[in-house]
Amino acid sequence: MADTSLDLDDLPYGAPGDFGSFAVAPAPPLPPLPQTGPGEVPPSVPPATPPTGKWRRRWLWIRRGLAAALLVLILLVGWLAVTAPLSKSLKPIAPPQLTLLAADGQPIARNGAIFDRPVKAKDLPRHVKQAFMAIEDRRFETHWGVDPRGLARALWNNLRGGGTQGGSTITQQLAKNAFLTPERSLTRKAREMLISFWLEAWLTKDEILERYLSNVYFGDNVYGLRAASLHYFYRQPERLTLAQAAILAGLVQAPSRLAPTRNPLAARKRAKMVLAAMADAGFISVAKAKGAENAALDVRPTATLPTGTYFADWAMPQAREIADASYGEQKIKTTLDARLQKIARNVTARAGVGGAQVALVAMRPNGEVVAMIGGRSYDKSSFNRVTQARRQPGSTFKLFVYLAALRSGMTPDSLVDDSPITDGSYKPKNSGEKYRGRIHLKEAFARSSNVAAVRLYQQIGDKAVIRAARDLGVESPLTADPTLALGSSGVTLLELTSAFAGVAANRWPVTPHGIPEDDPGFFAGLISGQRSFDGRTQAALLELLSGVITNGTGTAARLRIPAYGKTGTSQDNRDALFVGFAGDLVVGVWVGNDDNTPLRGVYGGGLPARIWRDFMAQAVKGAAPSQPAPKPVEAPVSDLPVSLDETKVELGNDSSVTVSGKIGDVPLNLRLDKDGVSVTPAPPAAPAEK
Numbered sequence: 001m002a003d004t005s006l007d008l009d010d011l012p013y014g015a016p017g018d019f020g021s022f023a024v025a026p027a028p029p030l031p032p033l034p035q036t037g038p039g040e041v042p043p044s045v046p047p048a049t050p051p052t053g054k055w056r057r058r059w060l061w062i063r064r065g066l067a068a069a070l071l072v073l074i075l076l077v078g079w080l081a082v083t084a085p086l087s088k089s090l091k092p093i094a095p096p097q098l099t100l101l102a103a104d105g106q107p108i109a110r111n112g113a114i115f116d117r118p119v120k121a122k123d124l125p126r127h128v129k130q131a132f133m134a135i136e137d138r139r140f141e142t143h144w145g146v147d148p149r150g151l152a153r154a155l156w157n158n159l160r161g162g163g164t165q166g167g168s169t170i171t172q173q174l175a176k177n178a179f180l181t182p183e184r185s186l187t188r189k190a191r192e193m194l195i196s197f198w199l200e201a202w203l204t205k206d207e208i209l210e211r212y213l214s215n216v217y218f219g220d221n222v223y224g225l226r227a228a229s230l231h232y233f234y235r236q237p238e239r240l241t242l243a244q245a246a247i248l249a250g251l252v253q254a255p256s257r258l259a260p261t262r263n264p265l266a267a268r269k270r271a272k273m274v275l276a277a278m279a280d281a282g283f284i285s286v287a288k289a290k291g292a293e294n295a296a297l298d299v300r301p302t303a304t305l306p307t308g309t310y311f312a313d314w315a316m317p318q319a320r321e322i323a324d325a326s327y328g329e330q331k332i333k334t335t336l337d338a339r340l341q342k343i344a345r346n347v348t349a350r351a352g353v354g355g356a357q358v359a360l361v362a363m364r365p366n367g368e369v370v371a372m373i374g375g376r377s378y379d380k381s382s383f384n385r386v387t388q389a390r391r392q393p394g395s396t397f398k399l400f401v402y403l404a405a406l407r408s409g410m411t412p413d414s415l416v417d418d419s420p421i422t423d424g425s426y427k428p429k430n431s432g433e434k435y436r437g438r439i440h441l442k443e444a445f446a447r448s449s450n451v452a453a454v455r456l457y458q459q460i461g462d463k464a465v466i467r468a469a470r471d472l473g474v475e476s477p478l479t480a481d482p483t484l485a486l487g488s489s490g491v492t493l494l495e496l497t498s499a500f501a502g503v504a505a506n507r508w509p510v511t512p513h514g515i516p517e518d519d520p521g522f523f524a525g526l527i528s529g530q531r532s533f534d535g536r537t538q539a540a541l542l543e544l545l546s547g548v549i550t551n552g553t554g555t556a557a558r559l560r561i562p563a564y565g566k567t568g569t570s571q572d573n574r575d576a577l578f579v580g581f582a583g584d585l586v587v588g589v590w591v592g593n594d595d596n597t598p599l600r601g602v603y604g605g606g607l608p609a610r611i612w613r614d615f616m617a618q619a620v621k622g623a624a625p626s627q628p629a630p631k632p633v634e635a636p637v638s639d640l641p642v643s644l645d646e647t648k649v650e651l652g653n654d655s656s657v658t659v660s661g662k663i664g665d666v667p668l669n670l671r672l673d674k675d676g677v678s679v680t681p682a683p684p685a686a687p688a689e690k
Contacts, residue, residue, distance in 0.1 A: 219259030310374030315514030394568030446552030
């Protein structure tokens, strides 16, 4: 048998043969190499004609320029992406209106614009959507967020002097109104375009249109199509007629100037332009545009809430912090107690402060503010004298001096010198220049001795006193000199009342707030930073504060239930205060003049203490002082052991009243002054001259 094996080496190079299923075709013959002589270099294949040096350099620079431009573009887009609020652009638009509610749900104030729930594009009549697209963005349904034709048309019109046109699409207007500031700059315009592309990539056209119509301004402090439809025509936007839609679409360009309630002729003229644009865009026929009747307004009065009150102005920033990012009006419940606010308004209105101002704040021991009166009239002055005015607290500041003294180891029964200060440059005097020698701390506090407070301040040091004030929540600047003991540094009534709340709750510092806070719980309370007094210090403070009302300068604030407080009168009677607590309320009252002029005959233990008492008597159950009927006089006046013929009434320069007389054969002086009522034996009469 013949050998049928195939040896590839037996085949000539390029010979035809069959190798499996592959046919091997003969290779084309190689061209003969040129013959060269000895020492000659064979000629090379001529290369392609290279570009000249001039074009090579140009092409190199073109490539470098394109690369640089691309890099700049990438950096620019990256910078815009970082600085533009792209994440915000996909979230619901924050509402411009909040309604504050009292603790019982009663509306008390509304702040912001008129707003309503958003519209749904699928529920709106076609002519409503077309009216806005015709006048604002005719190619809205086809562009990608930016309309090059619109931009070119606006640029050409501006160059020809045909007025200023922006060329912005509805998507760009949404980006600008909802997510950017109103600044006019190329940077803001670039961000606007970037957000527009972003919106178009992530939202449908209907979603963009819904957001735009639900957020755009329509004049008269009205935002959103639904609110505008109800405001101008008293109907839902789903029932708008063609003429009404044209009016509303025309307002977007200049809402304040074109509002039909202010300029009906301009609004109708603009509406005709909208109808003409709709016909030009093919949305409606020319005949229908010309036949549309003027839309009649139907503006109805609505129940309105005050846009601001003393409490609302203070609580609104707190409400904004917790407001949800959603459409429409939001209602936030506050800590304000409508009943207590009414009581506060009534007692301050009838207090008879004359031309002076009055302020009152009431809070729970945990800092929940339940009533606030920042002045006699919010309409005449919105300046809040509870939260904004830093006034001298007078002797109410002695709370911190005595707290520092208790912390140093003293007790209410410790003795302090209540005699005139003769050493040093600062020589304060007691009210009425009454001095009692060495007395207990509780008596010095109750009688509001100035010299005793200054001596305590000098004994324990300024740092201890300032630390006591800071611990209880006083944040205002404090001057470290002996006058601080008498309240020479200005503080607000709110922080002063909060300090007393810390004593009432035995948990400090107390942060006043107008929005309810959740109970922090046991573990959160441990790390909250609040502290408490030890039992001895707390009991001592309560003993001092109660003595002021039972037998001190604050007897005018007496209640049927245990009460604690402190009077305060600044230099020259410029400020008069009473701050204290009873039941579950802590209340501060201030009376003074805005121009800091002295008050005539007003001091802390007088008018402010009576306002405090009147408020507490109505606010706290069972607190009203009993007023028993006077006992009938059984004996005739002539039989009473009172010598009426020898009674004298004297008015002092310090607004004090002294009544001198006899009960039986005992001469007595009855004195009523800032320190309260005091009864002392009268000095014996000088013997008659013989």
